Amino acid sequence: MKLRLSLLGFFFAAVTGVAFAHGNKVHVKGTVEKVGADVVVVKTTDGKSVEVKFAATTVFLSRSNNEDKPAKASDLAAGDLVVIHATPKDKILEAEEVRFSVPTTAKTAVAAPAKPKS
Numbered sequence: 001m002k003l004r005l006s007l008l009g010f011f012f013a014a015v016t017g018v019a020f021a022h023g024n025k026v027h028v029k030g031t032v033e034k035v036g037a038d039v040v041v042v043k044t045t046d047g048k049s050v051e052v053k054f055a056a057t058t059v060f061l062s063r064s065n066n067e068d069k070p071a072k073a074s075d076l077a078a079g080d081l082v083v084i085h086a087t088p089k090d091k092i093l094e095a096e097e098v099r100f101s102v103p104t105t106a107k108t109a110v111a112a113p114a115k116p117k118s
Contacts, residue, residue, distance in 0.1 A: 026093055028052055028084040032100070035076050040098070042082055052086050052093045063101040076100055 030044040038054045054073055062071035076082075082100045086093040 024088060025096075026086045026088060028082070028086060028093065030082065031103075032076060032078050032080045032082055034078060035073070037073075040076060040082070040084075040095075042084065050093065052084050052095045052098075054098075055094050055096075058095045059097045061097065061099045063099060068099065071100070073098075079103060 028042050028044060028050050030042045030050075032040055033043050033049060034041040040052050040054070042050050042052065044050055058073070060071040060073055060075065061068040062075055063069075076098065079102075080100045081103055082098060084093075084095050084099075085097040086095045088094075
């Protein structure tokens with residue numbers, strides 16, 4: 001009986017730890033709609049537009065070939081897929097990390113061969 005209670009207590013402690021691991025961080029995931037000098041607007045997977053501000057300490061990572069590479073805000077473009085880890089400050093979101101990649105359809109798009117003239 002004590003073993004069961006101990007295991008149950010450990011389980012709840014582990015679940016609670018995972019639930020609060022990110023503290024007050026917010027994850028914004030979706031497609032870039034607009035990019036400014038210090039802000040990005042993301043259309044999230046549920047269809048909402050969310051504005052996230054960049055800070056001097058924001059880290060940008062570009063993902064290609066299953067590898068993250070250092071990037072700059074200027075590398076970010078409309079249509080890119082993003083996952084942003086942000087912190088709420090007052091009524092704005094401030095990005096700590098921005099991971100982005102070009103959608104796979106854009107990477108694999110191939111021009112159709114020209115039709116021969118008859």
